[in-house]
Amino acid sequence: MWCWLTVFHLFVLYDFVHCITLTEVRVPKHTIRGHAVKLECHYDMEGEALYSVKWYKDGREFYRFVPRDDPPGSVFPQPGINVDLANSTSEQVILDPLDLSSSGKYRCEVSAEAPSFQTVSDHGEMMVVVLPDKDPHINGGKPRYQIGDPVQVNCTSGRSKPAVHLAWYINDDPADPGLVKRYEPYITGADRLETSVLGLEFRVKPKHFKRGDMKLKCLATISTVYWKVNEESVEGEKMQKAPTLESRRAMDDSRADRVHGMGGFV
Numbered sequence: 001m002w003c004w005l006t007v008f009h010l011f012v013l014y015d016f017v018h019c020i021t022l023t024e025v026r027v028p029k030h031t032i033r034g035h036a037v038k039l040e041c042h043y044d045m046e047g048e049a050l051y052s053v054k055w056y057k058d059g060r061e062f063y064r065f066v067p068r069d070d071p072p073g074s075v076f077p078q079p080g081i082n083v084d085l086a087n088s089t090s091e092q093v094i095l096d097p098l099d100l101s102s103s104g105k106y107r108c109e110v111s112a113e114a115p116s117f118q119t120v121s122d123h124g125e126m127m128v129v130v131l132p133d134k135d136p137h138i139n140g141g142k143p144r145y146q147i148g149d150p151v152q153v154n155c156t157s158g159r160s161k162p163a164v165h166l167a168w169y170i171n172d173d174p175a176d177p178g179l180v181k182r183y184e185p186y187i188t189g190a191d192r193l194e195t196s197v198l199g200l201e202f203r204v205k206p207k208h209f210k211r212g213d214m215k216l217k218c219l220a221t222i223s224t225v226y227w228k229v230n231e232e233s234v235e236g237e238k239m240q241k242a243p244t245l246e247s248r249r250a251m252d253d254s255r256a257d258r259v260h261g262m263g264g265f266v
Contacts, residue, residue, distance in 0.1 A: 020045050020110060020118050027106045027124025030223045032131060033161075036084070036096035041108035043091075043120070049113035053090050056107040057081060065090045080104070100161060100191070103128045129225055130193055132158030136166065136220040136230045144235045145214065149204045155218035155230070159193035162222065166198035169217040171210050175200055196220075209236045 026040035041053060055063040062081045064074045067090065075083045080101030084094035095102060107123035140153040157164035163185035168175035181199030188195065200216065208214045217231040 020048050020112050020120055022108070022110060022120050022122050025108045025122040025124060027126050029125065030127055030129050030225050031098055031102075032225060033099055033128050034097050036094060037098055037102075037126070039093045039095065039106055039108070041091055041093075041110065043110045045112065048116060048118065050090065051111045051113040051117070052109075054109045054111075055093050056109065058104045059107075063088065063093050098128050100128055100130065102126070127162070129222055130159075130161035130191070131222070131226055132160040132164055132220070132228075134158030135228045136164070136218045138216065138218055138230050138232050141216065141232055141234060145204045146236065147204055147206055150201070151204060151216075152201050153199070153216060155198045155200070155220075157196040157220050159188065159195050160222065160226075161191075161193050163194035164196045164220045164222055164226070166196050167219045167221075168198060168200045169215075169219065170200075170208060171215050172217065204236075212236050 021044045022041070023044055024040065024042040026038075026042075028037055031037045039055065041055070043053075050067055053065040054061055057078065057080070060076075060078055062076050062078055063083055064076070065072050065088075066074075072090075073085050073088055075085055080099055080103070082095055082097060084096045087094045103126060105123055105125050107121055109119060109121040112118040135158065137156050138153055139156065141151070142149075145151065155166050155168065157166060168180055179200055179202045181201055183197040183199065185194040185196045187193070198218070202208075204214070213233050213235060215231060215233050217229060220226070220228045220230075
């Protein structure tokens with residue numbers, strides 16, 4: 001890639017120079033509270049000398065790398081930013097540990113030395129996740145159901161940030177949206193963590209039983225960083241045999257006994 005360099009020195013002089021380029025700025029979309037994260041900024045100077053690499057969070061500079069400085073790395077404190085300076089370089093910044101206030105927009109800016117003073121930048125959004133303190137829990141179910149019985153169950157997540165996404169499955173098939181009852185997550189505690197609840201309501205039909213059992217499964221997820229399942233297997237009550245059928249069998253058995261007895265006198 002080419003760009004124009006304009007130099008003012010008694011007159012305007014135009015010349016061709018190579019433009020520095022950012023090859024990749026890597027900011028994870030989701031990270032976990034209490035963990036460390038590596039922010040990466042890779043570039044090609046195209047023959048230019050590096051002047052500085054700067055990192056910003058929500059528009060405020062928090063890390064600067066200037067090769068000619070001693071030491072080359074500098075930190076500018078701000079809430080939610082804990083730079084591991086010993087392991088941070090011109091192409092990576094380590095934040096350790098993370099907290100909720102570490103969420104935000106992170107931008108890397110790379111500048112060349114004189115005379116070009118070219119500057120390029122790019123950014124990425126990062127959200128810090130608080131994992132649930134408990135696995136999803138199913139309540140309201142019964143150990144046995146008959147055809148026609150109502151099923152009314154809830155799946156409740158542990159406290160987290162952001163709220164856990166819940167989904168119901170019946171015998172490993174996603175539940176019909178019309179059977180699902182949604183509730184707004186509720187917020188508790190000074191840290192304002194969220195609890196998710198998802199209901200499931202339907203009447204039992206023959207199709208719900210597979211080999212005499214019905215499986216109700218709740219899946220809890222937060223993006224790609226959290227995935228948990230709770231599953232309950234309930235039995236279908238065995239139907240009692242019809243009295244008329246029992247009577248007919250009794251009559252047949254009695255008739256057979258009489259025939260057998262008569263045969264003894266022949």
